Amino acid sequence: MNTGRRLVAEIGLVIYPDCQLAAVYGLTDLFRIAGDMARVAEEPTSPAIRVSHWRQEGAEIVCSYDSDPGPDHALAHAITPPSLIMPDRMQPMTALADWMSRLHRSGTTLCSICAGAFVLAETGLLQGREATTHWAFAETLASRFPAVRVDADRMLIDDGDIITAGGILAWTDLGLTLVERLLGPSVMLDTARFLIIDPPGRTQRPYGQFVPKLDHGDQAILAVQHWLQATGAKDHAVPMLAARAGLEERTFLRRFKKATGLRPTEYGQQIRIAKAREALERTRRPVEQIAWQTGYGDPSTFRKLFHRVTGLSPQEYRRRFGIALQAHANASAEA
Template structure:
């Protein structure tokens, strides 16, 4: 048996409004990984889990929990867990900014889950970097921090020294990714199997509905959006949309993209695919019939567009989310 190695410390930041279930869940996940690693080898590297929060008395961020008290070298990895409330305010995040920048400068890997990305962003650590957050916070993060290369289709973005996870429950994905990085893929898979969760690799766009941007203040474009929604974006052209907005086509194109973040064709595709998702979930109509119902004459084109937007083929989407699957699962329970 070789000499015991110092554990790798992972620090969880307990900022105001943090979801305690995620903090405790990550703590349990890492300690479970330790146990499963030890089952495979008594010499296995261990994870040291700590919690960190701002202390007014000392005006600094301190360790408030430590699973394996030891040398005070600071965590090698730091995670900003999610919150169920509004994203953290700038003044609330400010006390953590210097500490996060110092940990990053010292070589720590930083991670965030869901709205935890706002804490990293307030420290300036996501500037110019690829990142994700929960799809519901996409616009808020993009408006507040326009220099982030935001991609909310992806559930986890591993950018080396910074890892961001999108969905609220994506703390399992981030946690497993760190287990993989430190303890290896075998222990990661053991941990995922024990917890009955999928290993990292899912995409957030599978779960996120299309939520068009409506609060942009452009009344002409909003009028067209309401019109498109009412008719399901069927049988529309650029000319008819521009006419409905009472704008010249080039002006309409520019204002529509500025207001919605999408080209008119992309916007219409998202509306049609959103309707198709509802039909796949709630009906037993054939995929070809659904393609026709939402405005596609060519089922092959519909399948390609659906897969590009959602990350799943229509048949796979129905198998995962359809009412028939839910009924079978309910009958079996």
């Protein structure tokens, strides 16, 4: 053990096939930096977090790295990082899931990031709980583990004994959350400032994209989807859409919801908001003009709906993601 360090907890990082090693090593560095931030010159020892890496070798789960070798392991937290492959290509990891279940029974808090939620879900411990993952994987997680209450709008869900984090880079949110829990809020803020990253509290909603389901096999509904996409869904009245599909209205509504997971009105709104997001990102057109061009005659209605879908007002969204706005600011600064 290094001298001058008072270990407050051990965090184990799980290395599984095709996991994102950048997150593993990034968290290792983040916890080390947090320990440096916690160092107080007047004290003989400073609080620090012990970090260990764990991987499967044969039928055993073994430690492959230890920042403070010597003492017996006692994991306060175990983290499954993101995956570099899509969840539908991830193989079952029964041995890891059994190991994590045993840790949980002994008091370890289990954590996941992004697609690491699929590894955590194999333990069965997410049943009946809220959990988050990358917004693009939420539907797959809910389908594969239907007892999990998936909420992909949230970047981090802390249940105390289980913590799930959303997007690929949400390891920063999880890491800072654990630093705050183990070393205090001031150390967490110092660490965030040093790394130039936002403290926890973000949401995934502004980053999500509408990805329509097109592989459902219902050709009549698919034809309507293609028409809505081509026309920007400016007209999504149910009688007209049902007529285009050649179906009675009640049948059309039932089949549309079954195929897409959304009602026609909701589907049309998603398309129109996606068009509005693109305009806010790539142009400097006024919000009122964008509202009208995407089919909303009332700008206040557009603003309310936009906020409901993205979690931001149109102005806030443009400030955060506006490419054209940033290019204009750069040009003005150079002039």
